[in-house]
Amino acid sequence: MLIFSRYTWWVASMIGLAFLLAIMGQTGLLRPFQGVFSVVTTPIDNVFSGAFQPVASFLSNAGNVNSLRDENARLRIENETLSNKVTQLQQDAQTVNDLQAALKIVQSSSSETRVAATVVVIDNTPFTDVVGIDRGSGSGIKVGMVVLSAQGTLMGTVISVNSDSAFVRKITDSKSKVNAHDLESKSDGIVAGTPNRGLTFDLSQADIKVGDTIVTSGLGGNYPPGIPIGKVSAVSGTSQDLFRQVTVEPGVRLSTTTTVLVNTTFVPQRISPATP
Amino acid sequence: MKTVLIVILLLLASLAQLTVAPLFPISGAQADIPLVTMAVLAVYAGPATVMLGMPLVALFLGFGSSRAPGLLIIGYLPLLPLGLAFEEWQLPLNRFVRTILAGAITGLWLRTVLAMGAMVSGAPLAIGPLIGQVLLPGVFFDLALLTLAYLPFRFVGWSGHPMSLRREGFWGSN
Numbered sequence: 160m161l162i163f164s165r166y167t168w169w170v171a172s173m174i175g176l177a178f179l180l181a182i183m184g185q186t187g188l189l190r191p192f193q194g195v196f197s198v199v200t201t202p203i204d205n206v207f208s209g210a211f212q213p214v215a216s217f218l219s220n221a222g223n224v225n226s227l228r229d230e231n232a233r234l235r236i237e238n239e240t241l242s243n244k245v246t247q248l249q250q251d252a253q254t255v256n257d258l259q260a261a262l263k264i265v266q267s268s269s270s271e272t273r274v275a276a277t278v279v280v281i282d283n284t285p286f287t288d289v290v291g292i293d294r295g296s297g298s299g300i301k302v303g304m305v306v307l308s309a310q311g312t313l314m315g316t317v318i319s320v321n322s323d324s325a326f327v328r329k330i331t332d333s334k335s336k337v338n339a340h341d342l343e344s345k346s347d348g349i350v351a352g353t354p355n356r357g358l359t360f361d362l363s364q365a366d367i368k369v370g371d372t373i374v375t376s377g378l379g380g381n382y383p384p385g386i387p388i389g390k391v392s393a394v395s396g397t398s399q400d401l402f403r404q405v406t407v408e409p410g411v412r413l414s415t416t417t418t419v420l421v422n423t424t425f426v427p428q429r430i431s432p433a434t435p
Numbered sequence: 436m437k438t439v440l441i442v443i444l445l446l447l448a449s450l451a452q453l454t455v456a457p458l459f460p461i462s463g464a465q466a467d468i469p470l471v472t473m474a475v476l477a478v479y480a481g482p483a484t485v486m487l488g489m490p491l492v493a494l495f496l497g498f499g500s501s502r503a504p505g506l507l508i509i510g511y512l513p514l515l516p517l518g519l520a521f522e523e524w525q526l527p528l529n530r531f532v533r534t535i536l537a538g539a540i541t542g543l544w545l546r547t548v549l550a551m552g553a554m555v556s557g558a559p560l561a562i563g564p565l566i567g568q569v570l571l572p573g574v575f576f577d578l579a580l581l582t583l584a585y586l587p588f589r590f591v592g593w594s595g596h597p598m599s600l601r602r603e604g605f606w607g608s609n
Contacts, residue, residue, distance in 0.1 A: 164600070165600050166515065166516055166519060166600070169486050169515075170512065170516060173489070173490065173508050173512055174508075174509070174512075176490055176505075176508060177504075177505035177506070177508040177509050178505065179505070180493075180494075180497070180503070180504045180505035180508070181503060181505035181506075184497075184503055184504065184505065189497070189498070189504070192494075192498055193497075193498045196495075196498035196499060197498070197499070200446075200450055200499060203447075203450050204450060204453070204454050204499075207450060207451060207454035207455050208454050208455075211454070211455045211458050212458060214458075215458035215459060218459070279454070280453045280454060280499060280500055281453065281454065281457035281458075282453060282457075282500035282501055282502065283456075283457045283460075283465060284502060284546075284549045284550075284553070285546050285549050285550035285553060285565065285569040285573075286549075286550050286553035286554065286558040286561070286565075286569075287501075287549075287553050287558070289500070289501045291453070291499070291500065291501075318501065319501060326500070326501045332558075333553065333558040333559055333561075334553070334556065334557040334558050353559075353564075354558070354559065354561045354564035354565070354568065354569075355564055355568050414457075
C-alpha cells in the first residue's frame with residue numbers, strides 16, 4: 160500500500176502552482192520576469208551556443224573533410240542567394256508583363272528596414288519550432304513582424320517580445336500557416352508546418368511540379384508578397400485528387416540558421432489565412 | 436552552499452536544454468537534460484532537493500523560452516511519485532532500473548503533455564508522428580543520457596538516497 164504522505168501535499172501544491180502560473184502567463188504577469196531572465200541568461204546562452212555549435216556541425220558533417228564542409232556551407236549560401244535572385248527576376252518579369260498588359264500603371268516601391276539578430280535559444284518542444292533572438296522591443300521589434308534569413312528567405316514571424324529578446328515561430332512550426340503562391344503554376348495555397356518540422360503546400364488545385372518556386376502571396380496581410388519560401392520537392396497523389404500532397408523544401412536550412420533579419424517596416428494586418 | 440550549487444546546476448541544465456540539446460537531435464527528437472538532471476539529483480541528493488528544484492526548472496525553461504511553466508510542472512510531476520511507487524511496491528528491480536523506469540515514463544508523459552498543449556493551441560492532431568517521431572526517439576535519448584549520467588556516481592561508490600522523505604528533508608541534509 161502506497162502512502163504518499165508529504166508527497167500528496169507536494170503534488171497538490173505543484174498542481175496549484177501550475178494553474179497559478181498558467182493564469183499569470185495568460186494575463187502577462189510573467190512577462191517582466193521573462194525579460195529580466197532573458198537579459199541575465201543571454202550571455203550564458205551565447206557561450207553554450209558558441210561552444211557546442213561547432214561540435215554539432217562537425218558531427219552532422221562527420222565523414223567530410225573540413226575544407227569540403229566549409230565549401231559546402233559557402234555554396235549553400237551562394238545557392239540560396241542565386242535562387243532568390245532568380246525568384247526575384249521571375250517576379251519582376253511577371254510584374255513587367257502585368258504592367259504592359261494594364262498599360263500606364265506605375266508600381267510604387269518602398270524601402271524596407273531590417274534588424275539583424277542572432278538566434279540564442281532553440282525551443283523545440285513536440286510539434287513546435289520556435290527560436291529566441293537577442294533583439295527585442297528596444298530594437299523596434301513587435302509581435303507579428305516578419306523574420307527572414309540573412310539571404311532573404313522567409314523564416315517565420317515574431318510571436319512574443321521582451322525588451323532585449325524576442326521569440327520567433329518558424330514556418331516549419333506545426334501551427335504556422337502562410338498564404339503562398341506558386342510562381343510557375345500561378346496558383347495560391349497555404350504553406351503549413353508539419354509535426355516533423357517540414358513544409359507542405361496545401362489547398363492548391365493547379366498542376367504543381369517538383370522544382371516550382373513558392374513565395375508568399377501577400378493574401379491575408381500577414382506577410383508582404385513575394386518573399387521566397389522554398390521549392391517544391393515532392394508531389395504525391397493523382398490527378399483525380401482534389402488536392403495533391405505537395406512537400407516544400409525550405410530555401411534556407413532553418414534548423415542551423417544563426418543570424419536572422421527582422422523586417423521592421425512591414426505592418427501585418429493580422430488577418431487569418433484563407434480557408435477552403 | 437549546497438542550495439546555491441543545485442540552483443546553478445538546474446539553471447545550467449535548463450539553459451543547456453534550450454541551446455545545446457536542439458543541436459544534437461535524433462530523428463528530430465532530443466534528450467531532456469533537466470529531466471535527466473533531476474532524476475540523478477533525486478537519487479544522489481535526495482527527493483526533497485527535486486521537490487524544491489522542479490518548479491525552478493519549470494520557471495527557468497518557461498522564462499528562457501516560449502513554453503508554459505505550468506505545463507512543464509505538470510510534465511515533470513510524475514518523476515518523484517513514480518520513483519517512490521517503484522520503491523514501495525518492492526519490485527525486483529535495483530535502484531538504477533527503478534530510476535531509469537521512472538525517468539522514461541516521466542519523459543513520455545512530459546512530451547505527451549507538451550504535444551497536447553501544442554495541439555490544443557492550434558497544432559494539427561497527429562498521433563502517429565507524436566509516437567514515432569517524438570515519444571520513442573525522445574525516450575531512447577533520455578535513457579541513454581540518464582545511464583551516462585547515473586552510472587559514474589554509482590561506480591565511485593555513491594549508493595544514493597531512498598525516494599521516501601526523511602524527516603529533516605532538504606534543509607536537514609545540508
